Amino acid sequence: MTITSHEKLLEVDGVTVRFGGLVALHDVGLSIRPGTVVGVIGPNGAGKTTLFNVVCGFLRPDEGELRWKGRPLRKHRPDQLAGLGIARTLQGLGLFGGLTVLENVMTGAGRLARTGALASLLGTGRAARDERELRARSEDVLAELDIAHVADLLPGALPYGVRKRVALARALVAEPELLLLDEPASGLSTAEMDELATRITSLSEKTAVVLVEHHMDLVMRVCDEVVVLDFGEVIATGPPDVVRVDPAVADAYLGTAPEEQPSA
Amino acid sequence: MTTKLPPLVLHLLAALGCLVLLVLLTLVTDPFTNLRIATVGYYLIAVAGLALLTGFNGQVSLGHGAFMFIGAYTVALLVKRVPAFPIWADLLLAVLAGGLAGLLAGAAAARLHGPYLAGATLALAVGLPAVTQRFPDLFAGSNGLSFTVNSQPAGLVGVVPPTRWQSWIVWLSVLLALVVLANLARGRLGRTLRAVRDDEVAASLAGVHVGRTKILAFLVSSACGGLAGGLQAFLLGTAAPGSFTPALSLSLLAALVLGGLGSLWGALWGAIALVYFQVWTDDFAELLSLRSDIADNLPLALYGVVLIVTVLAFPAGIQGGVRKLWVRVRRPAPSQRGES
Numbered sequence: 001m002t003i004t005s006h007e008k009l010l011e012v013d014g015v016t017v018r019f020g021g022l023v024a025l026h027d028v029g030l031s032i033r034p035g036t037v038v039g040v041i042g043p044n045g046a047g048k049t050t051l052f053n054v055v056c057g058f059l060r061p062d063e064g065e066l067r068w069k070g071r072p073l074r075k076h077r078p079d080q081l082a083g084l085g086i087a088r089t090l091q092g093l094g095l096f097g098g099l100t101v102l103e104n105v106m107t108g109a110g111r112l113a114r115t116g117a118l119a120s121l122l123g124t125g126r127a128a129r130d131e132r133e134l135r136a137r138s139e140d141v142l143a144e145l146d147i148a149h150v151a152d153l154l155p156g157a158l159p160y161g162v163r164k165r166v167a168l169a170r171a172l173v174a175e176p177e178l179l180l181l182d183e184p185a186s187g188l189s190t191a192e193m194d195e196l197a198t199r200i201t202s203l204s205e206k207t208a209v210v211l212v213e214h215h216m217d218l219v220m221r222v223c224d225e226v227v228v229l230d231f232g233e234v235i236a237t238g239p240p241d242v243v244r245v246d247p248a249v250a251d252a253y254l255g256t257a258p259e260e261q262p263s264a
Numbered sequence: 265m266t267t268k269l270p271p272l273v274l275h276l277l278a279a280l281g282c283l284v285l286l287v288l289l290t291l292v293t294d295p296f297t298n299l300r301i302a303t304v305g306y307y308l309i310a311v312a313g314l315a316l317l318t319g320f321n322g323q324v325s326l327g328h329g330a331f332m333f334i335g336a337y338t339v340a341l342l343v344k345r346v347p348a349f350p351i352w353a354d355l356l357l358a359v360l361a362g363g364l365a366g367l368l369a370g371a372a373a374a375r376l377h378g379p380y381l382a383g384a385t386l387a388l389a390v391g392l393p394a395v396t397q398r399f400p401d402l403f404a405g406s407n408g409l410s411f412t413v414n415s416q417p418a419g420l421v422g423v424v425p426p427t428r429w430q431s432w433i434v435w436l437s438v439l440l441a442l443v444v445l446a447n448l449a450r451g452r453l454g455r456t457l458r459a460v461r462d463d464e465v466a467a468s469l470a471g472v473h474v475g476r477t478k479i480l481a482f483l484v485s486s487a488c489g490g491l492a493g494g495l496q497a498f499l500l501g502t503a504a505p506g507s508f509t510p511a512l513s514l515s516l517l518a519a520l521v522l523g524g525l526g527s528l529w530g531a532l533w534g535a536i537a538l539v540y541f542q543v544w545t546d547d548f549a550e551l552l553s554l555r556s557d558i559a560d561n562l563p564l565a566l567y568g569v570v571l572i573v574t575v576l577a578f579p580a581g582i583q584g585g586v587r588k589l590w591v592r593v594r595r596p597a598p599s600q601r602g603e604s
Contacts, residue, residue: 056469082471094466096459098526106452107459108470113452117480123271123447131452170470 008070009034009178009208010055010086015064017050017232024050025232027064032178037200037209039219039240042229043252048212049091051229052180056081056088082111087176091183093167095155101166102151105138108170112137141173145199161192172203179203181211185218197222220244228252275446279439286435295427299499302431304539305438306495311519311538312445312531313488318517319525320454321481322461323373327385329513330392331362331489332496333505338362339494340409340503341402351415355437355494362490363483370482374475389513393505408504415498434495441491442528448484449528457481515567522571524581533582541567 010032017025025047032038040048053059055066057076066073068084081088087108096104113134119127142148145165155163164184171179184200185193193215200209200222213219219226219240226243228236230252236243243249290298310332317323335358342354349357369388373381396403403409416429448454459467460477468474497503515538523534545566549559578585 058465077473078465078468079471079473081469088469090466090469094463094469096462096466098458098462099455103455103458107455107467107472110452110456110471115452117453120451120453121444121448121484123275123443123451125270125272127451128270134452170466174471 007033009068010210011067011070012051012055013065013067015051015054015061015066017047017054017059018062023232025054025061028229028232028234029064030227030234030237032208032210034177034208035204036224037204037211037222039223039226040210040212040229041214041216041219041226045231046229047232048229049182050232052088052182052210052212055086055180082108082174082176085175085177086180087171087174087178088180089164089167089171089182089184091186093163095163095166095170097154097156099154100152101147101155101158101169102135102138102142104155104166105141105169105173106134109134109138109173111174138169138173141169145169145172160187161189164188168199176207178208178210181209181213183212183214185213185215193218271447271450272443275443278446279443283432283435283439287432290428290431295425298425298427298431300539300543302427302434302495302499304535305431305434306492306499307516307519307538308532308535309438309441309488309495310492310516311523311534312442312528313485313492314516314520315523315525315528315531316445316448316457316488317481317485318520319527319530320449320457320461321478323478323481324378324382324517325385325485325513326382326510326517327369327387327389327513328486328489328516329508329510330385330388331365331486332493332512333393333508334365335359335362335490335493335495336497336503336508337396337403337409337493338490339497340411343411343413344409351413351433351498355491355498358490358494358497359441359487360490362493363487366482366484366486366489367479369486370479373482374478386510386513389508389510393508396505403505406505408502408506410502412501413498430499434499437491437495441488445484445488445528453480518567518571520581522574522581524578524583524586526580527583529586530581530583533586537570537582541570 008031012028012030015025015028016023028047028051030038030040040051042048050059054061057078057080060075068086096107099107113130115124115127115130119130139148139151142151145168147162147165147169150158150162150166155166158166164187168181168184181200185196188196197218200211203209211219211223223240225238226236226240227234228243228246228249235252236246236249238246286301290301293301310328314325314328317325338358338361339354342349342357343351369385373384376384396408397405415433416424416426420429456467456472456477459470460472460474464474467477493508496507519534519538520531521534522537523532524530542563545563546559549562554562574582578588580587
């Protein structure tokens with residue numbers, strides 16, 4: 001692969017991850033350009049979430065390299081991602097149960113804050129202004145996702161579909177350049193999934209999106225490019241139409257009725 | 265939140281109001297009550313610090329008495345060895361000493377969770393006071409250090425009774441510390457602490473440095489413990505290991521649970537309960553003219569009963585009950601809130 005780095009947001013190059021004797025990812029490579037939606041699919045245990053965890057710094061690759069806007073990403077920690085402009089939603093949502101919906105979203109907006117811990121301790125006027133801005137921005141994102149009316153409620157009281165939107169709002173509020181969505185459609189109704197598809201497509205105007213997903217309909221509908229993993233290896237990459245008819249993919253994945261498989 | 269005043273100004277004004285009320289309260293009560301009011305003060309800041317650590321950040325400490333111990337001995341040693349220091353400098357150093365100890369404890373604690381953390385902090389509470397036996401020359405063993413503090417300005421000697429003056433100093437310090445805690449609780453930092461408590465992975469993905477946040481919580485919380493201990497020593501004129509038993513640490517945590525984990529108000533109810541429950545049950549035991557071996561244990565037994573009943577009735581503590589009541593008073597008719 002020849003790389004002209006300035007037009008790539010994220011590059012994953014030859015990444016291998018081993019858990020003891022198990023090879024979770026083997027020589028995986030992919031690159032994400034701004035404004036594109038990339039789907040990572042594959043049967044359970046193919047290494048999709050492992051790949052996300054490597055990108056997020058939860059796991060260190062045994063081999064290979066990550067690059068963010070052409071610069072190598074080594075030994076990065078998950079808490080540095082937000083600062084880089086990468087946001088991720090979690091499969092288990094990971095909402096803060098003791099925080100209201102608005103506070104959940106405001107927590108995600110932390111990287112936009114301009115005052116530090118000391119100002120917060122002292123409760124200065126600047127810290128207060130900062131808080132007002134974070135609040136306003138978070139309220140905007142909630143309104144965009146049509147969930148402004150639940151801002152003061154605790155997430156535990158909300159239906160699952162709404163909670164997923166809160167998690168999305170928390171990721172979006174930091175205005176990421178790359179949004180990683182871990183199974184955004186799981187547990188959604190058909191109507192909600194339609195809405196999600198529309199939303200992801202409109203999001204891609206502002207941010208690149210990578211989604212790990214089981215629902216082939218959604219992937220085929222919203223993705224510009226699909227990466228298929230099987231047993232930790234990339235077996236196909238390309239536009240949905242091409243990947244769909246790839247015999248290797250059909251063999252590994254499409255033939256196995258993915259909808260019936262529970263998510264890991 | 266419609267006001268434009270920064271939290272610092274708001275909280276300082278509130279603190280000033282409280283101070284005026286407390287000064288008035290000490291003026292109309294006897295010296296003995298003054299002492300109790302001051303005692304509520306230093307317990308309040310200890311429990312409030314614990315509220316931040318355990319309630320906000322979810323790190324359970326069974327050893328907060330250890331930080332009070334450090335604060336108390338810092339003040340005692342400074343008064344005895346460096347008499348040139350004014351009392352406010354001694355108290356400030358007690359805060360710093362407590363904070364420093366908390367920084368070390370927090371760095372270790374950031375790697376521990378749940379029962380392991382609780383166990384480690386308990387070990388601190390059990391072990392630290394034993395230092396006094398190890399270095400009897402410095403710490404005077406189990407007798408502890410006794411001293412007198414002349415903190416009163418010359419003009420007020422004889423005008424204001426010493427206990428009353430001391431209770432003012434205690435509450436001034438406590439309220440100043442509470443201003444910082446209130447800023448923290450209300451601002452971004454408080455939200456971050458709670459986010460880390462609820463989900464560390466999600467918090468880190470939101471850009472929060474989890475380890476640093478947990479250490480910061482420990483630092484602030486133990487600095488409050490240091491202040492509480494320093495104020496206790498200042499008030500009583502002694503620092504002795506017997507005051508800082510593991511039972512103290514446990515009763516601080518119990519007071520927090522009783523008062524309500526989630527807010528600083530809970531710490532206030534907890535501190536009042538901690539001091540006055542003892543007083544009331546003592547009076548009660550006297551009233552019943554019980555044998556001393558029963559009377560001595562009655563407060564503890566009743567405290568346990570009240571704690572259990574409160575947690576059963578109001579799982580969110582006294583403050584949880586107060587809030588429920590408040591909501592009912594403010595909005596008699598249950599109606600959906602139409603948010604912007």
